[in-house]
Amino acid sequence: MRNNIKNSIGCILLIITITVATSCHKLEVIPQSTITNANYGTSAVQIEAEYAGSMNFLWGKYYGYGVAGDRTPDVVFINDDQLLGGNLQVAANLGDMLWLAHYQALVNINNALGSIKKGMVKETPAVIAELEAQGKFLRGFNYFYLTRMFGDIPLFTEDSDPTALVARTPVKDVYALIVSDLQFAATNLPASWSGAPGKQTSGAANAMLAKVYLTMATYPLNDPTNYQKAADAAQTVINSGIYSLTTNCNEVFLPANTYSPEMIWAFNSVYSDKSSAARGWAPAEWLDGGWDACKVDTAFEHHWPSQPRKDAYLLLNLTGAPGVVSYTTDFANPNPWCKKFFFYLDPNDFMNNTCANNMPLLRYADVLLMYAEAANQATGAPTQAACDAVNKVIDRANGYVPNIGHPLLTPAMGKQAFDDAVIQERSWELCFEWPDRWSDITRKRILDKVSAPYPQYLSHYTPNDYLFPIPQNDLKLDKLLTQNPGYPLPQ
Numbered sequence: 001m002r003n004n005i006k007n008s009i010g011c012i013l014l015i016i017t018i019t020v021a022t023s024c025h026k027l028e029v030i031p032q033s034t035i036t037n038a039n040y041g042t043s044a045v046q047i048e049a050e051y052a053g054s055m056n057f058l059w060g061k062y063y064g065y066g067v068a069g070d071r072t073p074d075v076v077f078i079n080d081d082q083l084l085g086g087n088l089q090v091a092a093n094l095g096d097m098l099w100l101a102h103y104q105a106l107v108n109i110n111n112a113l114g115s116i117k118k119g120m121v122k123e124t125p126a127v128i129a130e131l132e133a134q135g136k137f138l139r140g141f142n143y144f145y146l147t148r149m150f151g152d153i154p155l156f157t158e159d160s161d162p163t164a165l166v167a168r169t170p171v172k173d174v175y176a177l178i179v180s181d182l183q184f185a186a187t188n189l190p191a192s193w194s195g196a197p198g199k200q201t202s203g204a205a206n207a208m209l210a211k212v213y214l215t216m217a218t219y220p221l222n223d224p225t226n227y228q229k230a231a232d233a234a235q236t237v238i239n240s241g242i243y244s245l246t247t248n249c250n251e252v253f254l255p256a257n258t259y260s261p262e263m264i265w266a267f268n269s270v271y272s273d274k275s276s277a278a279r280g281w282a283p284a285e286w287l288d289g290g291w292d293a294c295k296v297d298t299a300f301e302h303h304w305p306s307q308p309r310k311d312a313y314l315l316l317n318l319t320g321a322p323g324v325v326s327y328t329t330d331f332a333n334p335n336p337w338c339k340k341f342f343f344y345l346d347p348n349d350f351m352n353n354t355c356a357n358n359m360p361l362l363r364y365a366d367v368l369l370m371y372a373e374a375a376n377q378a379t380g381a382p383t384q385a386a387c388d389a390v391n392k393v394i395d396r397a398n399g400y401v402p403n404i405g406h407p408l409l410t411p412a413m414g415k416q417a418f419d420d421a422v423i424q425e426r427s428w429e430l431c432f433e434w435p436d437r438w439s440d441i442t443r444k445r446i447l448d449k450v451s452a453p454y455p456q457y458l459s460h461y462t463p464n465d466y467l468f469p470i471p472q473n474d475l476k477l478d479k480l481l482t483q484n485p486g487y488p489l490p491q
Helices: 011-021 044-058 096-118 125-150 171-188 202-217 226-239 298-303 308-313 347-351 364-379 384-397 415-429 436-444 472-477
Strands: 263-267 317-320 323-326 359-363
Touching: 044 096, 044 125, 096 125, 096 472, 125 171, 125 202, 125 436, 171 202, 202 226, 202 263, 202 359, 202 364, 202 436, 226 364, 263 364, 308 384, 308 415, 359 364, 364 384, 364 415, 384 415, 415 436
Parallel strands: none
Antiparallel strands: 263 359, 317 323
8 A cells, every 4th residue: 555545634634544554454455466656546446446445434344334323332313313312412422433434535535536636547538537536426425424414624635735734624615525526426427337336326426416405505505596406416317217216115125126226326235344233223032132222212103104114114013923012012122123224134144243235325215305305495386296206205105005194295285394294204214324314404403393202302402413523532633623512622
């Protein structure tokens, strides 16, 4: 590995780069010839190894988003209204793990983009454009996730001075880079990859752009001109004809559908590089024992209308002699459980804790719901096209039969009622797919509203809760950094 990957990118990244330097085995680069500092990064395989390594920092069995919701003390998104235990008493280290993982990933990505900029004589212009597009997609993705959690953040590119102290970059400027990177990716990535279904595509870039624009239309930028941009980006994905919903909601998370037309982009897993620990999602009563670590809030379950999707996504009972037993009477911890990420596994995989399931980051259902929200807001009323988009998701959820408890949406609803219904639909359809629900709560500024069933939580609520604290170690290392309001400075 070339030496400059070991250099610090400012004091804030000192810890990060030490970790990168000791974690280069993650890249698994198999040299085809003697590789030196002078020629490293001149071939596609080396650049893509950097990209693969960047994703490895974010997704694994016991780190990154593999434990972001299913294990204490790393339950980063526990203060949403889906998991049990959120109380809005935010610890000073909440989110530290993901801050570190994203900046580790960004070191790899910027190193790769820097190599591309220096020139890659071994590759054709078309290959170089695709490599740059992959890197810019990944960089935009990382910064998008970081700024939603932390607000103003340090911004580094391939041109950054690796020795300089850095202050936090305003959110508006962070989004400018995100949009630029994703636009480049949407233009230069292929629609699909032969033999590599998990790689980012132009469809994934447009879907991510739709999510970015939708966020920019809401808090903190609150620029409504981005609603039409979000609708247009989502419409591009819809019009591509490449993606579609899995017909049966019970089959969305089957291992056989890992790369179905619904799955646009995901954290990828294989048996040699496993994903989140399946037992963390399961109750103690499941097969030979889950870890009881991902309890679902009963208020979330009670509010969910009766429909096939509810039974597909939540574990509410166990089937066995003498019949069906309910979580309320037969589970040691009387709570529902997230069903998506363990129920559909082969039992041997579960018992061996060898889950190789992907974690979806962009699904076609998400795109349909983004389009519906954005089109309604852009036009000032729900259009028929917006209704059609969200109703595809609702129709599947209901098993394609009328459901008085969860009817289809209509243009007669009005703008606000339709918007509320779409945001609720996102909560049910995308439940536990981190960090979608938390991001919807923060960008719509509804944390106090969704915490309403628990007055004791509301007593702890302040608007400061919408951002995570800047990590204490980074504040110590870089005196140019500031803390988010409401959180302590290091002692």
